Amino acid sequence: MLRVLRVLLTIWAVKLSALAIRALGRPGTHTPGLIARKLHPGIIGAVRHPARVIAVTGTNGKTTVSNLLAEALEAEGLRVASNRSGSNIAAGVATALIGAVSWTGRPKADIAVIEMDERSAAIILPGLSPDLLVCMNLTRDSIKRNAHPAYVAWIISSALPVNTSLVLNADDLIASSLGSESNPRVYFAVDRLPTDGDRPSGAAVDIEICPVCDHTLSWEYWRFNHIGKAYCPACGFRSPEAAYRARDVDAASGRVTLELDGQSRQARLINDNIVNVYNEIAVAAVLDQLSVPKDRIVAAFELLSPPTTRFAAEVVGDVQLVRLLTKGLVGVACSRAFEYLTSFRGRKAVVLNIDEASERSTDVENTAWTYDADYEYLADDSIAQIVIGGARRHDQALRLAIAGVDPARIVTVESETAAADLIELDGVDEVFNLHSVHNALSTGTPVQRRLRARLEGSAERESGAESNSSSSAAS
Amino acid sequence: MAEQAGSRPLRLLHLFPTTLGLNGESGNVDILRRRAESRGVPVEVTRLEAGAVVPAGVDLVFIGSGPVSAQMQTQAAVLAVAEPLRALAASGVPFLAIGAGFQLLGQSITLADGTGLTGASVFPVTTIVAGERVVGDFVVESRLGMLAGFENRGSYVDIGSNAPIGHVVYGRGNVAASGPGAGASAAAIAASGATAEGTVLVAPDDRVEGFWVENLIGTHLHGPVLANNPALADWLLEAALVRRGQTLPLATPDLVEIDRRASEARATIMAAPLSE
Numbered sequence: 001m002l003r004v005l006r007v008l009l010t011i012w013a014v015k016l017s018a019l020a021i022r023a024l025g026r027p028g029t030h031t032p033g034l035i036a037r038k039l040h041p042g043i044i045g046a047v048r049h050p051a052r053v054i055a056v057t058g059t060n061g062k063t064t065v066s067n068l069l070a071e072a073l074e075a076e077g078l079r080v081a082s083n084r085s086g087s088n089i090a091a092g093v094a095t096a097l098i099g100a101v102s103w104t105g106r107p108k109a110d111i112a113v114i115e116m117d118e119r120s121a122a123i124i125l126p127g128l129s130p131d132l133l134v135c136m137n138l139t140r141d142s143i144k145r146n147a148h149p150a151y152v153a154w155i156i157s158s159a160l161p162v163n164t165s166l167v168l169n170a171d172d173l174i175a176s177s178l179g180s181e182s183n184p185r186v187y188f189a190v191d192r193l194p195t196d197g198d199r200p201s202g203a204a205v206d207i208e209i210c211p212v213c214d215h216t217l218s219w220e221y222w223r224f225n226h227i228g229k230a231y232c233p234a235c236g237f238r239s240p241e242a243a244y245r246a247r248d249v250d251a252a253s254g255r256v257t258l259e260l261d262g263q264s265r266q267a268r269l270i271n272d273n274i275v276n277v278y279n280e281i282a283v284a285a286v287l288d289q290l291s292v293p294k295d296r297i298v299a300a301f302e303l304l305s306p307p308t309t310r311f312a313a314e315v316v317g318d319v320q321l322v323r324l325l326t327k328g329l330v331g332v333a334c335s336r337a338f339e340y341l342t343s344f345r346g347r348k349a350v351v352l353n354i355d356e357a358s359e360r361s362t363d364v365e366n367t368a369w370t371y372d373a374d375y376e377y378l379a380d381d382s383i384a385q386i387v388i389g390g391a392r393r394h395d396q397a398l399r400l401a402i403a404g405v406d407p408a409r410i411v412t413v414e415s416e417t418a419a420a421d422l423i424e425l426d427g428v429d430e431v432f433n434l435h436s437v438h439n440a441l442s443t444g445t446p447v448q449r450r451l452r453a454r455l456e457g458s459a460e461r462e463s464g465a466e467s468n469s470s471s472s473a474a475s
Numbered sequence: 476m477a478e479q480a481g482s483r484p485l486r487l488l489h490l491f492p493t494t495l496g497l498n499g500e501s502g503n504v505d506i507l508r509r510r511a512e513s514r515g516v517p518v519e520v521t522r523l524e525a526g527a528v529v530p531a532g533v534d535l536v537f538i539g540s541g542p543v544s545a546q547m548q549t550q551a552a553v554l555a556v557a558e559p560l561r562a563l564a565a566s567g568v569p570f571l572a573i574g575a576g577f578q579l580l581g582q583s584i585t586l587a588d589g590t591g592l593t594g595a596s597v598f599p600v601t602t603i604v605a606g607e608r609v610v611g612d613f614v615v616e617s618r619l620g621m622l623a624g625f626e627n628r629g630s631y632v633d634i635g636s637n638a639p640i641g642h643v644v645y646g647r648g649n650v651a652a653s654g655p656g657a658g659a660s661a662a663a664i665a666a667s668g669a670t671a672e673g674t675v676l677v678a679p680d681d682r683v684e685g686f687w688v689e690n691l692i693g694t695h696l697h698g699p700v701l702a703n704n705p706a707l708a709d710w711l712l713e714a715a716l717v718r719r720g721q722t723l724p725l726a727t728p729d730l731v732e733i734d735r736r737a738s739e740a741r742a743t744i745m746a747a748p749l750s751e
Contacts, residue, residue: 148544214525366624366625368500368698394736407729
């Protein structure tokens, strides 16, 4: 009885504090959860959950996948609880779960879609006890926080309830090894692409040897870093077979074929960046596991798009303005963003605000991760200019110079926002706004706004010659 | 008379890149290659993994950093090639060893639980995993000028009476488990007055960083170290070429541009170094 009362008191404290914080005009997705975990450290497990709980984790793609899943499930008429607008560590998860129960502690949602920070697995997973866990991939991340991906995999596996079903990336030998034999599992993959190779290249490869016998792995297809389909010529070990596969990815027509557990369907490609092809097939796999009819899964993709803080493309005048999340600290994610950028055909100008140190006076972060990212993509001749903002801009410029980018194309400026003003628009077909996660809203959005305003100005004047540009301080 | 460089490739041996490849360490190898090839010196990189043999004709050896788990995983493989590595060192082949790799090429590592790992004894140093982890900017005054980078370690390296790379300007450095500076922690560094506002202050004690005797260099400078400090990269290339009776050609304009950017990156760190 006392136990029930403690949970109820925690729920009330959280709901009241959330109301108070929202009255101040702030989102209140983190602090209420902090309060909850102070009052009741086990609140994630103690609060009643919706009938079904899905957790989404991995180094890259978890935000996009949980957003897409929540939207698709809402379109199915379900009441969805999620932390998609909040934080993905324990406090954010607690806030989302408490937000999904009434003042008396009864579930108000049918299903929870919880994005989970992979490093917080030990704190979140035992209490959350999800019916289904999706892991997109595990690649190297902030060296300071994450050590290395095999260690993160160990953290997740150690905390995983024995009955949780897994939806795992078959093309990632680290992510696909999660859990134990007791965990039911299905895999997703993206079939061989014309751009794939048959052996690893690129800066950072986290798995090169067979996990069973240590022999060097061979690859049916190798895509990037340690992502691909591998086999061991010595002991016969292979990447797992995927019941859910994306194939015939056609960027030109915007279509993809989805193999859904034995049945083929044509679907709209939500976005042609390879990371979003993985996101799409993962979402399809989860929806199928939740028994959403296959035709409705395909129909859902007609309407779904990656969140605009992750990717947005618009045409202003005759210039395409593309905003692209380029997760600093994660070499693999940066390499994919750079590669995707070079898949555009026109003459390009790029704002690069990905140094991960908003303020040199407070942020202790190193820039070694840039050498795990393939900046060589940015040496492409189609890129006329790269304007770098931020406290560690010189480290970025150094990395670009080492990657062989023509120094005449590199411009540096302290203010991330002012980078938008230094882009030369003349003769440019595409302008890219590359930002990281932490500065997506603080500078990614203002940069996008300024670029749009400048492009609209140029379009109106026909000749795009802008004589001077305002340089207000960074937000 | 010095022979023109470029007659045969500079053979660079990259030890255990799979297990000791965190912290962007492979960037060091890319930078050595770039700085040689820009000058017309061809480079051949051999990535040596567990079980392989040390090839003939090695001109320069690099080993990178990794977590303790990687150290344990790699130790047997390191011991298997210890003898040929010691022979390379004895014949004057330059070595650059970073972090965990440096420790493995030392004589021994004592882990936090007291377990001992035997090293390859290329470097006459011992490591004790203990004390607070230090994470932060790292500035060392060396014979090549100020070296700047990032320090991330939870161990002490004892270099005995051997020469270090230089004096610690900001950061912790080797801090031998006994002797001067023993037991220093991030808090002690802050209290020592090494924390500077605006300008770099020289740390008031005698803390030193790394190991640099003849052509053997070991350090916990990350960054990767050769990106921010191209003078060190050129020193290694020069040492490798001189051994073959050759000289390092002058820096080409693209390298001069890289050096300018590196100097700006170092200046950013030195202007206001930080630690956690």
